[in-house]
Amino acid sequence: MEILEITKRIQELKKQKNAIILAHYYQNPEVQAVADYIGDSYQLSKIAKANTASVIIFCGVHFMAETAKILSPHKKVILPVKNAGCSMADSISYENLLKFKHENPNYIIIGYVNTSAIVKTLCDVCVTSSNAIKIINHYKKMGKKIMYVPDQNLAKYVNYLNQNNPTIDFWDGECYIHHNLTVDELARQKTFHPNAKVILHPEARLDLLQKADFIGSTKEMLDYVKKSDATEFIVGTEEGIRYCLEKDNPTKKFYMLSPKLVCGTMKMTKLIDVENALLEQGNRYEEIKLDQETIELAGKALNKMLELSE
Ligand code: SF4
Structure with missing residues (x-):
């Protein structure tokens, strides 16, 4: 019930502020559900540049919101949780x-x-x-x-x-999310799901990548699964991707390669943070500000x- 109420308020605020919400595939499902666009870094940076909204609420991690600001310097870009960083x-x-x-x-x-x-x-x-x-x-x-x-x-x-x-x-x-995946973990999952196709992100180690049926970005993984005749997949990227995998492919089954596939900083953003970012209230959000030289060179x-x- 609370989720429905916050979602409704967010939809109203978006209209009032001429804002759009961008969410990375690794965000919490309820955050992806309120987003205007869900994507990987590349898709979202293109959308941020092309869109005419004056405010961008970027549900992701810090460097992603900075990227949106660099490509759209005249728009207001807000990261709902300022401490959402990236170890890489x-x-x-x-x-x-x-x-x-x-x-x-x-x-x-x-x-x-x-x-x-x-x-x-x-x-x-x-x-x-x-x-x-x-x-x-x-x-x-x-x-x-x-x-x-x-x-x-x-x-x-x-x-x-x-x-x-x-x-x-x-x-x-x-x-660390992809780097810590191991060949042994994959072998274990394979014993439970021998017919599943293995889809991996190229940020995983090479010895593991060599055992994949498909290697690609999160967007490319989603495209591969949609087109594939296979019905089961072992997934080697952050577990937030399940939201789109399951939504787009309701008859297919997905098994995460490891229970460790949860990025702590991606998961910091909750629905209430999105609302507070739109209202610019509280002390968790950050409006991204960059100097002119950084914007030009980056x-x-x-x-x-x-x-x-x-
Ligand atoms: S999953 Fe998390 S730590 Fe890994 S690259 Fe993405 S944001 Fe950074």
């Missing part, structure tokens, strides 16, 4: 990347979108899990030396796909990504 984004600092750039001026810096706005200012181009392989290979074909930051697992996967010819260099960051890297991934 935290694994690289501006100072360390700046030092690398000074010592290695001939490198192209390719930055995963899971980085802070200030780190993006040092990147030549950004990528997401949907377009990383395409964009990295674009620069490889140009014969550029590449430093990919900060996800070591996606970089190792790209090197594997390219048969290490030549390899790209990479930072040693990772997403925007250059993000817009290059949008251009190269078309």
Whole structure:
């Protein structure tokens, strides 16, 4: 009952404020249910840029709301829970990347979108899990030396796909949610569900990825499941994806690869936080504010990504 009442108030507030709610696939189901758009980082950054709403309530983690602000600097972007961070984004600092750039001026810096706005200012181009392989290979074909930051697992996967010819260099960051998945956990799930297709996110380790039937971003996983004739799937990404998987495929069955697939910061946002963000009340929300130089430099890297991934 309470959920229905808050949902109703949120719908009213959205109209009054000319606001839209964007929610990442890893958000709590009730938050995804009130969103105007649900997506992965890449989809949501494109929607944030194209939409005409004057306020964006970004239900996700900090770097995602910053990305929306960079691409839509004239809109008000609000993150409902200011402490919702990302361990992967935290694994690289501006100072360390700046030092690398000074010592290695001939490198192209390719930055995963899971980085802070200030780190993006040092990147030549950004990528997401949907377009990383395409964009990295674009620069490889140009014969550029590449430093990919900060996800070591996606970089190792790209090197594997390219048969290490030549390899790209990479930072040693990772997403703990995907990095901690193991081959043993998968083997255990396979004994219970031997016919299930295994779908994995490229932020998982390479030894696990080598056992997948499909590897892709959250959006690509959803597309794969929709098109697949299979009826059972072992899912190797954050459990919030179940909301869309089950909604889109009511006759198919989904088993999480591990009970650890819950991102604590993604789950911080509750429905009441969305309402408070729209009202701009309380002390949990944050309106994202970035200086002009950060918006311009980080925007250059993000817009290059949008251009190269078309
Ligand atoms: S799932 Fe991983 S990459 Fe995504 S927000 Fe959580 S820690 Fe960051």
